[in-house]
Amino acid sequence: MRQQPILTVNNLNISVSTPLAVAQPVREVSFTLQSGKVLGIVGESGSGKTLTCLSILSLLPENAKVELGNINFRNQNLLECSEEEIRQVRGKEIAIIMQNPMIAFNPVRTIESHFIETIRTHLPITKRQAKIMAVEYLEKMDLPNPRTVLKQYPFQLSGGMLQRVMIAITMSLNPSIIIADEPTTALDATNQLQVLQQLDKLKKEYNTGILLVSHDLRVVAQLADEVAVMYGGYIVEQAPVLELYNHPKHPYTRVLFESRFGLTRKKIQNDSPSSTSSINKENKCPYLDRCEDADHTCTNYNLEFVEFQKDHLVRCVKVLESIGD
Numbered sequence: 001m002r003q004q005p006i007l008t009v010n011n012l013n014i015s016v017s018t019p020l021a022v023a024q025p026v027r028e029v030s031f032t033l034q035s036g037k038v039l040g041i042v043g044e045s046g047s048g049k050t051l052t053c054l055s056i057l058s059l060l061p062e063n064a065k066v067e068l069g070n071i072n073f074r075n076q077n078l079l080e081c082s083e084e085e086i087r088q089v090r091g092k093e094i095a096i097i098m099q100n101p102m103i104a105f106n107p108v109r110t111i112e113s114h115f116i117e118t119i120r121t122h123l124p125i126t127k128r129q130a131k132i133m134a135v136e137y138l139e140k141m142d143l144p145n146p147r148t149v150l151k152q153y154p155f156q157l158s159g160g161m162l163q164r165v166m167i168a169i170t171m172s173l174n175p176s177i178i179i180a181d182e183p184t185t186a187l188d189a190t191n192q193l194q195v196l197q198q199l200d201k202l203k204k205e206y207n208t209g210i211l212l213v214s215h216d217l218r219v220v221a222q223l224a225d226e227v228a229v230m231y232g233g234y235i236v237e238q239a240p241v242l243e244l245y246n247h248p249k250h251p252y253t254r255v256l257f258e259s260r261f262g263l264t265r266k267k268i269q270n271d272s273p274s275s276t277s278s279i280n281k282e283n284k285c286p287y288l289d290r291c292e293d294a295d296h297t298c299t300n301y302n303l304e305f306v307e308f309q310k311d312h313l314v315r316c317v318k319v320l321e322s323i324g325d
């Protein structure tokens with residue numbers, strides 16, 4: 001039996017205003033996250049992954065806003081929370097790990113000082129107790145010599161170590177959800193693997209739900225239970241990881257997989273999806289201009305996201321037609 005989702009994002013639409021135009025980089029995005037599961041969100045640069053994540057914790061840039069939708073966490077619509085209520089959720093309930101851990105640390109403060117401040121902001125404990133917790137969580141992240149690490153400054157640690165420190169700090173608050181936005185992109189292969197192993201450990205040991213954002217299909221394959229593919233602000237396909245990787249249906253997903261896994265010489269073109277540049281008034285497929293399978297039917301359909309088989313959803317009129325055949 002499927003358990004209750006811990007996070008439900010429903011029909012999320014985000015707009016951004018620039019001096020030249022209003023764009024809608026996130027459209028009709030819906031997904032759920034279960035405790036102890038990893039939902040991977042993949043898609044090329046600019047597809048709307050980061051804005052989707054930032055909106056969950058009300059961290060959107062000033063010129064961006066949620067136009068429509070709701071984000072439910074523990075029966076609470078996060079979009080209706082006050083700034084104070086959101087502050088209670090941030091870090092303690094839902095934590096975010098970003099791509100470049102160096103940015104998250106103040107270069108003139110030791111790891112110990114970061115650790116203690118974060119823990120004590122959320123938990124009523126003494127500095128001594130916080131330090132004991134810090135050592136304990138660094139050990140859990142398999143960082144050698146945790147006491148030495150605590151005395152060090154961020155620049156004295158490698159990117160991979162710093163990312164694991166970041167995860168240790170995050171986990172010391174025992175959040176129900178971690179949003180990991182490209183957590184391994186800045187790391188070399190060895191460190192990537194270690195960070196992924198630690199995230200996997202967290203999901204299993206603490207039943208943490210993880211939203212794993214990456215443009216790297218191999219990273220997502222290692223960790224995710226389910227994967228959503230974003231293109232032009234929409235989720236165009238979503239399925240359990242094995243189903244999606246073995247039977248990608250949307251033309252964009254297929255090209256993405258072929259290009260990443262070298263199955264053919266086909267490459268994804270670098271031009272940005274046209275649909276991020278303005279509001280999609282025509283309701284045409286966001287992938288239309290780049291799709292090899294497109295025909296006249298693709299310019300006139302309502303972009304519905306359809307479950308064409310159990311747990312496998314796709315937003316493509318051609319795929320749905322072919323199933324009907």
Ligand SMILES: Nc1ncnc2c1ncn2[C@@H]1O[C@H](COP(=O)(O)OP(=O)(O)OP(=O)(O)O)[C@@H](O)[C@H]1O
Pocket residue numbers: 016017018025043044045046047048049050051052061062063064215276
């Ligand atoms: N503050 C902003 N002002 C204007 N446009 C923005 C802003 N933030 C994001 N965008 C645009 O919105 C679109 C989606 O951005 P987002 O960062 O969510 O993409 P992404 O899929 O996470 O890409 P990346 O992997 O490069 O971070 C992009 O076209 C981006 O340029």
